[in-house]
Amino acid sequence: MAKAETLETIYGLIAPINKKGIDLKPGATFAVDLELDSLTVMDLVAEIEDEFDIVLPLNMLPDLETIEQVADAVEKIVSEG
Amino acid sequence: MDLLDKFDSIVELRASLPFEKADPFKVVIDEVISETEAIIGGRHTILAGTNNYMGMTFDEGAIDAAKDALDNFGTGTTGSRVLNGTYGGHKALEAAIADFYDMEHCMVFSTGYQANLGMISALGGKDDYVIIDADSHASIYDGCSMGNATIVRFKHNDYENLERRLRRLPEDAGKLLVVEGVYSMLGDAAPLKEILEIGKKYGCMTLVDEAHSMGFCGENGRGVAEQLGVEDLVDFYLGTFSKSVGTVGGFAVSNHPKFDVLRFVSRPYIFTASLPPSVVASATKSIEAIKRSGNRRAHLWENARRLHDGLKNAGFNMCTPEAQSPIIAVHLPDVMQGTKFWERLLLEGVYANMAAPPATPAGMFLLRISVCAQHTTEQIDEIIARFVRTAEAVGMDV
Ligand SMILES: Cc1ncc(COP(=O)(O)O)c(C=O)c1O
Numbered sequence: 001m002a003k004a005e006t007l008e009t010i011y012g013l014i015a016p017i018n019k020k021g022i023d024l025k026p027g028a029t030f031a032v033d034l035e036l037d038s039l040t041v042m043d044l045v046a047e048i049e050d051e052f053d054i055v056l057p058l059n060m061l062p063d064l065e066t067i068e069q070v071a072d073a074v075e076k077i078v079s080e081g
Numbered sequence: 082m083d084l085l086d087k088f089d090s091i092v093e094l095r096a097s098l099p100f101e102k103a104d105p106f107k108v109v110i111d112e113v114i115s116e117t118e119a120i121i122g123g124r125h126t127i128l129a130g131t132n133n134y135m136g137m138t139f140d141e142g143a144i145d146a147a148k149d150a151l152d153n154f155g156t157g158t159t160g161s162r163v164l165n166g167t168y169g170g171h172k173a174l175e176a177a178i179a180d181f182y183d184m185e186h187c188m189v190f191s192t193g194y195q196a197n198l199g200m201i202s203a204l205g206g207k208d209d210y211v212i213i214d215a216d217s218h219a220s221i222y223d224g225c226s227m228g229n230a231t232i233v234r235f236k237h238n239d240y241e242n243l244e245r246r247l248r249r250l251p252e253d254a255g256k257l258l259v260v261e262g263v264y265s266m267l268g269d270a271a272p273l274k275e276i277l278e279i280g281k282k283y284g285c286m287t288l289v290d291e292a293h294s295m296g297f298c299g300e301n302g303r304g305v306a307e308q309l310g311v312e313d314l315v316d317f318y319l320g321t322f323s324k325s326v327g328t329v330g331g332f333a334v335s336n337h338p339k340f341d342v343l344r345f346v347s348r349p350y351i352f353t354a355s356l357p358p359s360v361v362a363s364a365t366k367s368i369e370a371i372k373r374s375g376n377r378r379a380h381l382w383e384n385a386r387r388l389h390d391g392l393k394n395a396g397f398n399m400c401t402p403e404a405q406s407p408i409i410a411v412h413l414p415d416v417m418q419g420t421k422f423w424e425r426l427l428l429e430g431v432y433a434n435m436a437a438p439p440a441t442p443a444g445m446f447l448l449r450i451s452v453c454a455q456h457t458t459e460q461i462d463e464i465i466a467r468f469v470r471t472a473e474a475v476g477m478d479v
Binding site: 037038039042046049050053054055057058059 | 215225231232233234236242245246249250438439442443444
């Protein structure tokens with residue numbers, strides 16, 4: 001389970017594109033809850049990569065549906081880094 | 082469970098578009114008058130969206146060679162390149178392309194789409210990285226899905242963004258950097274010098290898809306890498322016969338001494354039938370002719386600049402600040418206006434391409450013109466005039 005700090009950082013990156021003001025929580029999904037289209041998600045991924053100085057490969061994205069899944073993946077990549 | 086139900090939203094979206102007299106995805110060309118004119122829906126129409134940049138579809142030499150090949154070799158090879166599907170003509174075509182690029186080796190695929198599938202899936206192995214531009218053509222994305230490499234994407238044409246990503250990859254891992262010379266939706270050229278230099282700095286092998294730049298970019302028409310003088314940074318060129326060359330097929334060229342092994346490992350090369358002899362013959366003649374076509378190249382660029390200037394001066398919202406290729410695209414405000422504009426323009430007698438997401442970046446709606454070297458100056462002016470009339474007719478502010 002992702003650290004609060006990681007989640008907060010990701011919330012911060014989502015905030016500017018959270019046009020509908022949806023409540024950000026670990027279980028929120030990008031496509032359904034946040035209503036982000038695939039292009040916006042792609043830009044978000046690039047921001048997350050730069051923020052954590054990691055690479056989130058394209059191949060992983062289909063498995064990352066919720067904020068928490070992304071946070072877990074980020075922590076895993078950072079720790080392996 | 083009906084497996085087609087999942088497409089209901091697409092059916093609904095299409096049904097909601099306000100087409101009355103024509104549908105951009107169901108256009109039928111009844112008669113082709115020349116490289117630049119056709120009869121569509123009974124109307125005499127200027128073709129301005131056919132990728133036929135160098136106007137080679139009616140090249141006499143290419144047509145005669147195709148007829149000869151039909152008479153002598155029949156309608157098809159009925160087999161794979163690695164079995165019964167390689168004729169003398171296929172080898173001659175590969176030699177002609179290698180000569181055109183001044184490189185050692187060439188592999189001809191049945192389409193450009195398959196060339197990307199075949200190159201990317203074979204080169205990018207399980208422990209390798211394939212790094213692609215976010216606005217890459219579907220065939221590049223599909224080549225990535227087909228292979229086992231880890232896929233890393235960088236922001237379109239942004240070499241700083243690319244460098245940040247390359248810096249994070251393991252130094253000694255195999256890396257393939259894939260970019261295009263010209264991107265087909267907006268018609269923007271890539272800053273290949275910076276991109277390829279950074280790629281090389283981080284140990285990448287490089288593949289440049291010149292699908293929309295072969296024929297007219299660079300002194301010999303090899304593409305943007307030649308135009309920018311960075312051919313020495315390209316490990317693999319990829320191209321198609323379906324645009325400037327005027328027929329169908331794809332290819333990859335390289336100086337790599339082990340290049341030929343790809344013929345035995347690239348599944349999209351092996352598990353499909355080879356190009357028919359007539360196509361091979363016309364492609365060979367066409368490529369030889371393109372090499373000598375300095376004047377045509379110059380006229381194509383004149384046309385592209387004239388069209389870009391004309392539409393810009395008329396107030397259209399251009400996708401590039403100047404003509405960077407013979408693809409001249411304008412932004413349309415939204416799908417409704419876009420649809421109406423496209424339809425009205427066709428009724429005015431100009432066929433252009435409507436481009437919409439997901440083919441376009443960032444949800445844009447575009448009207449995309451591809452200029453042909455055989456367009457006359459009068460036709461270019463006529464296209465501009467009809468764009469202006471169309472904007473008035475659909476009430477679009479320009
Ligand atoms: C960049 C790029 N690569 C490859 C292709 C595929 O070409 P072909 O029509 O030969 O399959 C296209 C064509 O649309 C393209 O735009």
